[in-house]
Amino acid sequence: MASLGKLSAGVAHQLNNPLGGITLYTKLMLEDYDLEDNAREDLYRILNDAQRCRDTVKELLEFSRQTRQFMRPLSINKAIERTLFLIENQTLFHNIQVKKKMAPFIPLVMADAQQMGHVFMNIIINAAQAMDGQGSITITTRESAAKDRVIIEIADTGPGISSDNLSHIFEPFFTTKQEGQGTGLGLSVVYGIVENHGGTIKARSVLGRGSTFTIELPITQETEKGAEHAEHA
Numbered sequence: 658m659a660s661l662g663k664l665s666a667g668v669a670h671q672l673n674n675p676l677g678g679i680t681l682y683t684k685l686m687l688e689d690y691d692l693e694d695n696a697r698e699d700l701y702r703i704l705n706d707a708q709r710c711r712d713t714v715k716e717l718l719e720f721s722r723q724t725r726q727f728m729r730p731l732s733i734n735k736a737i738e739r740t741l742f743l744i745e746n747q748t749l750f751h752n753i754q755v756k757k758k759m760a761p762f763i764p765l766v767m768a769d770a771q772q773m774g775h776v777f778m779n780i781i782i783n784a785a786q787a788m789d790g791q792g793s794i795t796i797t798t799r800e801s802a803a804k805d806r807v808i809i810e811i812a813d814t815g816p817g818i819s820s821d822n823l824s825h826i827f828e829p830f831f832t833t834k835q836e837g838q839g840t841g842l843g844l845s846v847v848y849g850i851v852e853n854h855g856g857t858i859k860a861r862s863v864l865g866r867g868s869t870f871t872i873e874l875p876i877t878q879e880t881e882k883g884a885e886h887a888e889h890a
């Protein structure tokens with residue numbers, strides 16, 4: 658994962674400058690010349706495709722950024738609430754019911770809040786996309802029986818994932834989405850983040866019945882207060 662991270666950071670940086678050039682000069686041509694409609698259409702096509710490349714570069718950078726972490730004791734329930742707050746107004750979620758089954762008194766985990774948010778966001782958006790914006794997502798949090806881990810389950814009522822695909826979904830660039838719809842990097846980023854946090858992530862699915870992603874993260878003994886003191890120190 659570490660060398661893959663370096664490779665993707667390298668590729669992303671190499672692509673960023675020429676992409677900037679392509680975008681800039683295309684825009685200049687659109688502004689500076691009195692072009693025929695056909696020519697303009699072609700240039701807009703170039704702009705569009707360049708934008709798609711930039712989206713991929715952005716995800717590659719996200720992918721490589723996994724190693725920089727700011728770890729502090731984190732309430733998983735709060736992190737999930739924050740993610741839900743960010744997505745609730747998106748049209749994709751208007752016809753999706755989000756059911757929360759979160760254990761009220763759940764121990765904290767050591768985590769980078771932003772990266773954990775990224776994890777939940779990716780899984781929830783995948784679920785919404787798989788369900789085509791219709792159905793329900795159930796989010797469960799609880800403590801493991803041995804009281805050493807927090808277990809987070811995100812289940813959807815979508816089409817599910819075939820067993821052939823299930824073995825590949827965490828691989829970088831694996832996507833079943835149409836060109837331009839998905840980069841296939843989302844779940845590989847998620848996987849890397851969870852691993853870096855000493856946790857595990859698994860997916861299970863029954864075709865036609867939906868998919869469930871289960872994340873387990875080790876519990877920390879530290880408190881949120883303690884972390885604040887440590888930050889100020």
Ligand SMILES: Nc1ncnc2c1ncn2[C@@H]1O[C@H](COP(=O)(O)OP(=O)(O)O)[C@@H](O)[C@H]1O
Nearest residue numbers: 783784787826832833834839840841842843844
């Ligand atoms: N909740 C889900 N239901 C069905 N398929 C899913 C779900 N989440 C992920 N997948 C499958 O895993 C693939 C990889 O997901 P991801 O890494 O996020 O890339 P992307 O979303 O760009 O395709 C998706 O293309 C899809 O086939």
Ligand SMILES: [Mg+2]
Nearest residue numbers: 779783843844
């Ligand atoms: Mg995705």
